[in-house]
C-alpha cells in the first residue's frame with residue numbers, strides 16, 4: 058500500500074479525544090444481520106430521501122452477500138464523501154427516516170451504520186486509490202482552483218482528480234476539512250477520522266493543499282493570501298466552497314469578553330485546541346434553538362459540565378434543532394429552557410462570567426421586569442453564523458442574493474462567471490455535509506463538460 062499523503066495532524070491533549078462514539082462501528086456479523094432485515098424495496102423511499110441518491114438497497118444487498126467492496130463502490134459512486142456522511146448524516150430525517158419500517162412502528166434499517174461498515178472496512182484496506190486505480194484518467198493539463206477545504210471543495214477535488222485535472226485547494230485555516238474536521242460533534246466524527254478521508258481523497262491524483270492561505274479581493278496579495286483575480290488568470294476553472302462565516306453575536310449587555318464564546322468557535326476549540334479547558338465551569342448557558350445549539354450543549358454535558366441549559370426565545374415547537382438530537386442531548390442532562398432571552402452577562406471584578414440574566418420572552422422578545430439571575434461560568438452563543446461570501450463578488454460576474462448566498466444555476470452550480478462554480482453552505486445557506494457533496498457533484502459534472510470544450 059502507498060503511504061498516505063502527509064496532512065497537518067491535530068495535536069494530542071484536545072478535549073474531543075475523551076468522547077465515546079454514539080454509533081460505534083458494526084462488526085461483520087452485526088452488519089450482515091442488519092443487512093438481512095432490508096426488504097430491498099422497489100422505488101425505495103430511503104433512496105428518495107438521500108440527497109445524493111445512493112442506491113441503498115443495492116449496497117445493503119452487497120453487504121448481505123459478502124461483497125463489501127462492491128457496497129463501498131455503490132456508495133461512493135454517488136457520494137464521494139460516503140465515509141464521513143455515514144457517520145454525520147442526520148439519517149433519522151433522511152434515508153432511515155424514509156425507510157418503510159417506520160410506517161409499521163418498527164426500527165428502520167440502520168442505513169448509516171451499514172454505510173459506515175462498507176466504506177470504513179474497504180477504505181481501511183488501501184484507501185480510495187485502491188478502489189479507483191483503474192478509473193483514474195491520465196493528466197489533462199487543466200488546472201482547477203478550489204477556495205476553501207471543506208466538504209464541498211474536497212468532494213469536487215476528488216471527482217476532478219479522478220478525471221485527470223490538477224487541483225489546488227486554498228484554505229485560510231491551518232487544517233483542511235472545514236466543519237467536517239472542526240465542527241462535527243465528536244461523538245459522531247472526530248477530527249482525525251475526518252482527516253483520514255481527506256488523505257484518501259488526496260491519493261486520487263494531483264491535489265495540492267495550501268493551508269493558511271486566504272483568497273481575497275483586490276489587486277495585491279500579501280503573505281498568506283492570494284487574489285481572486287490571480288485565480289481567474291492562472292486556472293482553467295474555479296470552485297468556491299466558502300462555507301459560512303463566524304458566529305453571530307446576540308448584543309446582550311457585557312457580552313464581549315472572556316467566558317462568552319460563539320458556539321462554532323467553541324466547538325472548534327474543543328476539537329482542535331489542546332489549550333482549551335473547562336476547568337471551573339460547573340454551569341453553562343447555550344443560547345439558541347438550532348442544531349449547533351444542541352450540539353454544543355450536548356458536548357458540554359458530556360464534558361461533565363454539571364448544569365447545561367439551552368435557552369431559546371420561543372417555544373419548543375419552534376426550535377429548528379432535530380427532535381432526535383434534542384432528545385439525545387436531554388438524555389445526557391441538557392436542560393431546555395424555552396421562552397427566555399439572555400439580556401445581560403454578569404461578570405466579577407476580574408471580568409469572569411458569574412451569572413446570566415434571563416428574561417421571560419413573548420413572541421421572541423424579552424418582557425421587562427421578568428428577569429432572573431442564574432449562575433454560569435460559560436455562555437455559548439448559537440444564534441447563527443454570518444456569511445463569508447463577500448470575496449465571491451471579486452470574481453467578475455459572481456453575484457450574491459439578498460441573504461448573502463452565492464447565486465448559481467441550481468442544475469449546474471455554475472455562477473454568473475462562466476469559469477466559476479460554487480456549492481455547499483455558501484450556496485445553500487447552511488445544510489448538511491451530504492448536500493455539500495451533492496452540490497459539488499453537480500458542479501463537477503458541468504465543469505467537466507466546460508473543461509473538455
Ligand SMILES: Cc1cc2nc3c(=O)[nH]c(=O)nc-3n(C[C@H](O)[C@H](O)[C@H](O)COP(=O)(O)OP(=O)(O)OC[C@H]3O[C@@H](n4cnc5c(N)ncnc54)[C@H](O)[C@@H]3O)c2cc1C
Pocket residue numbers: 145146147204205206207208209210227228229230234235236237240241242245270271272273298299300301321324348349352445448480481482483487488489490491493
Ligand atoms: C456546529 C456544526 C455541526 C454540524 N454538524 C453536522 C452534522 O452532524 N452532520 C452534517 O451533515 N452536517 C453538519 N453540519 C453542517 C456541515 O458541517 C456543513 O454543511 C458542511 O461542512 C458544509 O461544507 P462546505 O464545504 O460548504 O463549508 P465548510 O465546511 O464551512 O468549509 C468551508 C471552508 O472554506 C474556508 N474558507 C472560507 N473562506 C475562505 C477564503 N476566502 N479563502 C480560503 N478559505 C476560505 C473555511 O475556512 C472552511 O474551511 C454542522 C455544522 C455546524 C456549524
Ligand code: SF4
Pocket residue numbers: 094095096097098101102103104113114155156157158166168
Ligand atoms: S426503505 Fe428500508 S427496507 Fe426498503 S430498501 Fe430502504 S432500507 Fe431497505
